[in-house]
Amino acid sequence: MAAHEQDVEQLVAEREYEAGFVTDLESDTVAPGLDEDVIRFISNKKDEPQWMLDWRLEAFRQWKQMKMPTWPHLHYPPIDFQKISYYSAPKSAADKPKSLDEVDPKLLETYEKLGIPLREQEMLAGVEGAQYPTSGSNVAVDAVFDSVSVATTFKDKLADAGVIFCSISEAIREYPELVKKHLGTVVPRGDNFFAALNSAVFTDGSFVLIPKGVRCPMELSTYFRINAENTGQFERTLIVAEEGSHVSYLEGCTAPQRDENQLHAAVVELVAEDDAEIKYSTVQNWYPGDENGKGGIYNFVTKRGDCRGDRSKISWTQVETGSAITWKYPSCVLNGDNSVGEFYSVAVTRGMQQADTGTKMIHVGKNTKSTIIAKGISAARGEQAYRGLVKILPSATNARNFTQCDSLLIGDKCGAHTFPYVESKNSTAKLEHEATTSKIGEDQMFYCQQRGLSEEDAVSLIVNGFCKDVFKELPMEFAVEAQKLLNVTLENAVG
Amino acid sequence: MISIKNLHAEVEGKPILRGVDLEIPDGEVHAIMGPNGSGKSTLASILAGREEYEVTQGSVTYKGQELLEMDADERACEGVFLGFQYPVEIPGVSNLYLLRAALNARRKYRGEPEIDAVDFMQMAQEKIGHVGMSMEMAKRGVNEDFSGGEKKRNEIFQMLMLEPNLAILDETDSGLDIDALKVVSDGINRLRSPERSVVLVTHYKRLLEHCVPDRIHVLYQGQIVRSGGPELADTLEAEGYANLETDEAAATS
Numbered sequence: 001m002a003a004h005e006q007d008v009e010q011l012v013a014e015r016e017y018e019a020g021f022v023t024d025l026e027s028d029t030v031a032p033g034l035d036e037d038v039i040r041f042i043s044n045k046k047d048e049p050q051w052m053l054d055w056r057l058e059a060f061r062q063w064k065q066m067k068m069p070t071w072p073h074l075h076y077p078p079i080d081f082q083k084i085s086y087y088s089a090p091k092s093a094a095d096k097p098k099s100l101d102e103v104d105p106k107l108l109e110t111y112e113k114l115g116i117p118l119r120e121q122e123m124l125a126g127v128e129g130a131q132y133p134t135s136g137s138n139v140a141v142d143a144v145f146d147s148v149s150v151a152t153t154f155k156d157k158l159a160d161a162g163v164i165f166c167s168i169s170e171a172i173r174e175y176p177e178l179v180k181k182h183l184g185t186v187v188p189r190g191d192n193f194f195a196a197l198n199s200a201v202f203t204d205g206s207f208v209l210i211p212k213g214v215r216c217p218m219e220l221s222t223y224f225r226i227n228a229e230n231t232g233q234f235e236r237t238l239i240v241a242e243e244g245s246h247v248s249y250l251e252g253c254t255a256p257q258r259d260e261n262q263l264h265a266a267v268v269e270l271v272a273e274d275d276a277e278i279k280y281s282t283v284q285n286w287y288p289g290d291e292n293g294k295g296g297i298y299n300f301v302t303k304r305g306d307c308r309g310d311r312s313k314i315s316w317t318q319v320e321t322g323s324a325i326t327w328k329y330p331s332c333v334l335n336g337d338n339s340v341g342e343f344y345s346v347a348v349t350r351g352m353q354q355a356d357t358g359t360k361m362i363h364v365g366k367n368t369k370s371t372i373i374a375k376g377i378s379a380a381r382g383e384q385a386y387r388g389l390v391k392i393l394p395s396a397t398n399a400r401n402f403t404q405c406d407s408l409l410i411g412d413k414c415g416a417h418t419f420p421y422v423e424s425k426n427s428t429a430k431l432e433h434e435a436t437t438s439k440i441g442e443d444q445m446f447y448c449q450q451r452g453l454s455e456e457d458a459v460s461l462i463v464n465g466f467c468k469d470v471f472k473e474l475p476m477e478f479a480v481e482a483q484k485l486l487n488v489t490l491e492n493a494v495g
Numbered sequence: 496m497i498s499i500k501n502l503h504a505e506v507e508g509k510p511i512l513r514g515v516d517l518e519i520p521d522g523e524v525h526a527i528m529g530p531n532g533s534g535k536s537t538l539a540s541i542l543a544g545r546e547e548y549e550v551t552q553g554s555v556t557y558k559g560q561e562l563l564e565m566d567a568d569e570r571a572c573e574g575v576f577l578g579f580q581y582p583v584e585i586p587g588v589s590n591l592y593l594l595r596a597a598l599n600a601r602r603k604y605r606g607e608p609e610i611d612a613v614d615f616m617q618m619a620q621e622k623i624g625h626v627g628m629s630m631e632m633a634k635r636g637v638n639e640d641f642s643g644g645e646k647k648r649n650e651i652f653q654m655l656m657l658e659p660n661l662a663i664l665d666e667t668d669s670g671l672d673i674d675a676l677k678v679v680s681d682g683i684n685r686l687r688s689p690e691r692s693v694v695l696v697t698h699y700k701r702l703l704e705h706c707v708p709d710r711i712h713v714l715y716q717g718q719i720v721r722s723g724g725p726e727l728a729d730t731l732e733a734e735g736y737a738n739l740e741t742d743e744a745a746a747t748s
Contacts, residue, residue: 443583450543452571452600465587
């Protein structure tokens with residue numbers, strides 16, 4: 001290997017995790033372990049109605065019969081589910097502070113480190129009566145800290161438009177009929193091992209309902225952060241877009257740097273009715289562990305969208321740079337005729353990170369269309385697999401799919417694998433698949449450096465070019481954030 | 496501008512340059528000619544800082560500094576530009592984006608603020624006209640789906656934007672039709688000034704007719720075996736490189 005390439009590899013290996021701070025907050029945490037009593041405890045903490053508790057207990061019974069999936073291209077020691085704490089809440093959320101001065105300064109510090117603008121911090125810290133200027137930021141934020149949603153911003157403005165955006169716990173209390181109607185209809189309780197676990201113990205998450213014909217007036221956003229030690233985070237998000245409505249939803253995730261592995265098992269369900277459109281974007285930056293693979297988040301997530309109505313559209317865009325282990329396949333079930341599913345993904349694995357990620361596009365309705373663009377970047381000893389399923393049912397006349405999977409390798413100790421599955425039961429379907437694997441070439445590096453770019457800038461320029469097709473799908477503010485995140489991910493901290 | 500003394504270099508243990516001596520004063524254009532495999536491109540790459548060549552002996556002084564001790568990006572920021580024989584494609588990165596990053600890298604190196612976006616676009620608009628390309632092309636990915644001629648024009652466009660002190664053009668004229676050749680030579684002539692020097696690595700006399708050099712050197716088997724004025728190109732055209740071997744034998748005896 002040329003000296004040059006080694007440098008790039010080293011550069012990438014030495015970069016540190018920037019969101020790796022721990023907030024030393026007084027928190028209310030349940031002892032590790034999982035049984036029906038813990039589920040009752042969680043349900044009780046959240047003042048849930050009986051039906052919700054019953055739903056959880058049934059999920060738990062199903063989960064106990066299930067086994068962890070072994071098919072992914074991932075290697076990790078068995079997880080002891082009895083060593084995890086299933087509930088943790090920052091104490092200050094219990095009694096609402098009157099002003100920012102009363103808010104736990106550590107919590108504010110955390111928001112600052114997460115890069116949340118100051119005037120939003122007041123809202124997030126739950127300051128009573130905190131108001132927004134009418135102009136300014138145009139993103140409504142829901143922040144989930146360990147197991148609870150700390151606050152949701154812009155509620156009033158959204159309410160004027162008829163949009164419901166609140167924590168799922170609040171939705172269970174305030175809009176039980178809506179939750180009951182949709183919860184588990186896209187991802188059933190027993191869908192898979194992690195979905196069943198989540199259904200039993202989910203602690204918070206977001207609920208969104210966009211009423212008929214409404215175009216949500218702003219981007220909705222959730223920040224997830226795991227803070228407490230030995231705590232799992234199990235959030236549940238449910239987004240319902242009624243007929244002809246439109247919403248763009250963003251989620252961002254970070255976690256502190258800890259030596260032990262933490263578990264994150266979320267479920268996201270999207271429902272799009274006739275002519276509705278949901279755009280769901282994720283920038284995931286959970287702690288990836290150190291370069292020897294110590295610590296890091298185990299990220300086992302089930303995300304699925306149901307294009308229930310005709311001409312509905314669901315679009316997943318994700319930029320995944322974090323987590324020690326990623327197991328995630330945001331999917332679309334294209335039930336409605338002429339419905340559209342899209343998946344745009346950039347996944348980065350470096351250090352000892354492993355990712356098995358991709359999507360599923362299930363074509364049920366006529367003239368359904370799906371697009372998959374997956375970009376994988378592996379550096380150092382990162383291992384990555386793209387796993388995608390395109391399934392055309394007999395009813396899906398004239399279905400179309402376009403899939404493009406590109407892998408970029410940095411160094412020669414990393415790996416990229418592609419597992420595309422295609423099942424077509426209708427001969428009118430048209431499917432296209434393109435796949436490439438390339439290495440950052442010395443020629444490209446030298447070309448950039450000869451033009452004056454430093455080694456780091458050259459790597460980030462080439463990588464950003466590689467990801468362009470995905471970044472352009474992100475909302476503007478997020479695209480900039482994603483690009484920056486990718487740069488710090490692949491940059492030497494010592495610069 | 497640049498002074499090369501007794502430069503020896505090899506790649507994978509195989510000697511390519513075997514004692515090159517060359518002086519290029521400020522403001523002069525020098526051409527380096529010679530048959531395939533004589534070491535022309537190796538010399539150009541070493542001056543630009545490519546790492547796969549190992550310099551085993553000799554020194555290169557550029558503007559009073561030891562050039563060989565600088566990294567490629569540092570050399571670029573100090574004003575060394577290499578026009579590539581085979582420019583690479585960088586998918587998804589626009590030509591303009593790369594150029595702006597390159598200009599800002601130079602500015603940062605000199606402790607200056609970043610270039611204003613409007614100034615940059617005006618500058619690009621003006622200079623792209625000089626090479627007969629459109630802004631539309633400049634917005635496309637770096638050399639992405641460019642023809643051979645377009646890639647070479649793009650190198651000249653970059654050179655005009657970056658305004659180097661020492662431009663080394665590695666066979667920028669090969670594979671060009673007459674129109675493109677004119678564009679390339681006009682670009683080089685535009686750059687000529689008392690404070691800039693140009694090295695033209697070429698096989699053909701035709702570039703040197705548009706772009707008359709101050710000196711021509713013949714590189715043969717890793718050494719400069721003949722140097723002369725512009726008229727040397729005619730001699731070479733008439734006689735070929737065939738009798739260089741005897742010249743070299745005469746020179747070393």
